[in-house]
Amino acid sequence: MQVSGLVHDVPSGLISINVSFAGTQIYEEVDDLCSKTTCPIKTGPLDITYVQDLPPIAPPGDYDVQVVARGVDNEELMCVVVHFEMLPPSFVQKFLPSSWSSAKKGSQGLSISELPAAARRLLRRWL
DSSP states (O other): OEEEEEOSOBOOEEEEEEEEETTEEEEEEEEEGGGTSOSSBOSEEEEOOOOOOOOTTOOSEEEEEEEEEEETTOOEEEEEEEEEEEOOHHHHHHHSOHHHHTOOTTOOOOOGGGSOHHHHHHHHHHO
């Protein structure tokens, strides 16, 4: 994530990550902001790296992830909300080509036009 607009240097702070499933909070993490970016944070764009793998038992459905970074004075530096829908494994196995699951890390993957027609119809409802 990159957010621009910091108007002063920030020596340190906290970052909170909240995950909701179907509108109900299921996970919360608060961490040192400097563990996700270089501190002190200089005026200008703010780069934060956050990677979270979902457990294999995560149920399909609607998820929201909210990431809030705050400075030591509790000033909000950024707030990002990401919404996504997890598809059930049966959907992936039935509609996505096997080449997706065997794709090498870093590849660009397939375009939607390369999907089977049934998968394209379902995905267009969500895109």
